Amino acid sequence: MSKKTEAVTRRVDPEEAAFLRDYRPADFPRPSVTVDVAAFSVLDAELRVLLVKRGGHPFKGAWALPGGFVRVGDGHRDQGEDLDAAATRELEEETGLRASDVYLEQLGAFGKAARDPRMRVITVAYYALIRPDLVPLVRGGGDAAAADWLSVNALRPADMAFDHHGIVTQAARRMAERVSSSSIASSLVTKTFTIPELRHVYAILTGKPQDPGNFRRKFERMVEEGIIEQAPGKRITASKPALVYRFLPEKTEHECRRR
Template sequence: MTADAWVPPPVLVAVDLVVFTVRGSELHVVLIERGIAPHRGVLALPGGFLRDAEEDLLAAAYRELSEEVGLTARHVHLEQLGAYGTPGRDPRGRVISVAYLAIAPRLPEPVADTDASAAGWVLADFALSPAARLAFDHRRILADGVERVRTKLEHSTLATAFVGPTFTVSELQSVYEAVWGVRLDPRNFYRKVQGADGFLVPAGPARRATPGRPARLFRAGPSATIRPPLTRPIGPADQEATS
């Protein structure tokens, strides 16, 4: 086939969002209930098609984040997770989805948009379980998002995206426990995060959350990586994934 005879195939481009937060010491993800076909009434990740040929992928991700979760660029950590384009993943045609990972602390209740009949926070473990039915290939996308976060918590300072501008070591430990699905020894965790160069820096006076000694406040330090890294213990979630 000559170059003049080649006709580009019709391809639609979408963005999907894996939005995480920690609620009640457990990792939660935003899921919507689809209000339109295909997969009407089935749970799915929020997202949608690009509005037009001029819309940038990142701009589309922020737009969907604002419309469906009520978040702006100032409040969220957003990074590209991956591209998903297996033929047949969407019955409407050849659709390539670029997925984004979004993380922020204390996120509000999501609001269903015009294509969704409901939206809410769901335990990530439940969303990945056989009891939950997810549309398209969103279970795979969600699983990739969970593993991305679990892995990055070992060698990057991503955990600070789950907490506020200032936080205690105990609050940071709760993030690790929620994402990794394990219990950590408080003294050992405190020693490790304090020993990681540039991970945390002191931030103001101590906070008295419970009777007893006030907890010291910290904020994210200048480093984006953790040296030495924190090693993820083998927990129930890892055992289930490898069994």
């Protein structure tokens, strides 16, 4: 994950090695660091996000994003897990879904001083896109009293814990921007889909109705570019059956890009 940032591999000279051996971190106060994951899906023609109901204080009974502490080692020998790995782990723990089936991208760090009344917590927020056919497989995970897919438009800030309402709002906006200029919509439709089905997803994400004719042109361009191909079979609908398509596996890594 995060292939963009090259690994820190280098030769350490003897002087530096000695420095590192003798290094003792000063005991400045440190913040707690968490990852929170806004997992989106499109269900019943609505954009929804997976939230868990908090069972304990603070914000008892409010809805919160699934998340947890980043595992930090106890020295410079064991330094713990990457941020991306932490997000992947939380997602798997909380949903049971494999990270390879999911689009996951970092949104950014949120660190207002009083966002958690207990102590200083800085959170690194991610957003994930879950194909709707995987949603039934999601099993409520871990310590949450309850989990549910809530409609993003119906979320009330007062019902949400911490600054999570703001995070969800930002994530949804980012997704809408991104969906027009990439093929991340592939992570929000079933493996095979019809043109109207994909159009509906676009309409929900952008919040604007999509013209059938115009969308079809965009769609055909994607087919020509090799992003989409036709799949065998037809989708039976209430009226005329529709042709079925699928996304081709992308050449570019699509997991955990930062932007």
